[in-house]
Amino acid sequence: MNVLVTGGAGYIGSQTVHALRAGGHRVVVLDTMEFGQRAAIADTQLVVGNVADTVLVERVLRDERLDAVIHFAAYKAPGESMEQPERYFANNVSGTLGLLTGMLKANVKRLVFSSSCAVYGTPSQLPVSEQNALHPESPYGETKLMVEEMLKWFDVCHGLRSVALRYFNAAGAALDGSNGEDWTYTLNLIPLVMKAALGKGPAIKVFGTDYPTPDGTAVRDYIHVLDLADAHIKALEYLEREQTSNIFNLGTGTGSSVKQVVDLTKQVSGIDFPVEYAPRRPGDPIAVWADNTKVRTVLGWQPKYNLHEIIDSAWRWHSTHPEGFGK
Numbered sequence: 001m002n003v004l005v006t007g008g009a010g011y012i013g014s015q016t017v018h019a020l021r022a023g024g025h026r027v028v029v030l031d032t033m034e035f036g037q038r039a040a041i042a043d044t045q046l047v048v049g050n051v052a053d054t055v056l057v058e059r060v061l062r063d064e065r066l067d068a069v070i071h072f073a074a075y076k077a078p079g080e081s082m083e084q085p086e087r088y089f090a091n092n093v094s095g096t097l098g099l100l101t102g103m104l105k106a107n108v109k110r111l112v113f114s115s116s117c118a119v120y121g122t123p124s125q126l127p128v129s130e131q132n133a134l135h136p137e138s139p140y141g142e143t144k145l146m147v148e149e150m151l152k153w154f155d156v157c158h159g160l161r162s163v164a165l166r167y168f169n170a171a172g173a174a175l176d177g178s179n180g181e182d183w184t185y186t187l188n189l190i191p192l193v194m195k196a197a198l199g200k201g202p203a204i205k206v207f208g209t210d211y212p213t214p215d216g217t218a219v220r221d222y223i224h225v226l227d228l229a230d231a232h233i234k235a236l237e238y239l240e241r242e243q244t245s246n247i248f249n250l251g252t253g254t255g256s257s258v259k260q261v262v263d264l265t266k267q268v269s270g271i272d273f274p275v276e277y278a279p280r281r282p283g284d285p286i287a288v289w290a291d292n293t294k295v296r297t298v299l300g301w302q303p304k305y306n307l308h309e310i311i312d313s314a315w316r317w318h319s320t321h322p323e324g325f326g327k
């Protein structure tokens with residue numbers, strides 16, 4: 001397939017670009033490069049621009065004869081979205097509307113969308129299935145839900161078929177440590193633990209040690225970025241085969257605690273870095289993990305990597321690239 005990957009120079013996008021190319025697909029990346037890294041996509045064709053630019057999107061799709069889009073481009077920090085909701089609605093929602101309009105003009109009607117488990121907010125039930133109540137607790141989560149709603153209507157009104165993948169906690173790096181998440185741009189636990197282990201950041205703070213979980217710390221579903229990449233390719237194949245829209249949870253189905261992440265990082269790195277224990281943070285759910293039955297059954301996807309492989313690959317990346325690709 002010939003695929004436009006928006007946000008393809010970012011963390012998850014760049015891993016997906018490599019997986020697509022390894023699978024024989026032709027890829028063009030569209031990225032503002034606000035957070036993207038040229039080095040992360042090697043010699044992949046790159047158009048520097050904004051998904052909101054409908055004219056650009058139409059031109060690239062037509063000129064490059066592309067037949068599907070994978071849409072990663074967005075801002076992604078729930079905390080920041082509470083301070084600057086206008087930036088999130090503008091970039092994530094209006095930006096996507098520009099992209100969809102460009103796709104219609106170019107008559108490209110297949111899209112895979114990066115949604116998030118943030119659409120569920122604090123889960124009403126565990127494990128979290130696609131039927132769980134949807135109540136985002138940040139403007140970021142709301143933007144993901146709003147785009148899902150837009151996609152529903154673009155299907156009904158224009159026949160634009162889409163798959164929305166609701167990722168749980170993306171983590172890990174290329175297995176050889178050559179490509180990973182830049183901790184300058186993220187507030188995710190694993191990069192922050194690595195930063196603390198390497199003495200490049202403050203001591204890691206564990207918020208809440210008295211939760212009703214096996215070791216008292218909060219539980220999340222960490223999914224390897226390579227497993228995410230694989231799911232995007234399966235979603236494209238599904239769209240080509242079934243010509244129908246769908247929504248899937250994308251998690252491993254296994255919860256891991258903050259303490260497990262910290263202990264495994266100590267084990268993998270061989271560094272006994274200091275850890276601070278702090279009270280619970282208001283608004284942090286106790287536990288979140290996915291019911292991934294649907295994505296396993298319908299897309300035939302299954303996770304290949306466990307928490308140890310996530311930490312191991314992340315360590316390989318961070319310890320060899322403490323400044324990311326930057327320096």
Ligand SMILES: NC(=O)c1ccc[n+]([C@@H]2O[C@H](COP(=O)([O-])OP(=O)(O)OC[C@H]3O[C@@H](n4cnc5c(N)ncnc54)[C@H](O)[C@@H]3O)[C@@H](O)[C@H]2O)c1
Nearest residue numbers: 007010011012031032034035036050051073074114116170
């Ligand atoms: N990282 C996670 O744990 C996680 C979890 C759930 C969902 N997601 C979603 O997955 C997607 C990718 O996340 P990531 O971690 O790779 O983020 P990232 O910030 O590393 O990558 C996003 C890329 O999009 C680009 N971009 C942003 N706005 C753009 C625009 N308007 N036009 C063109 N390019 C633009 C940025 O420059 C960046 O390269 C996002 O939509 C994010 O919300 C991420």
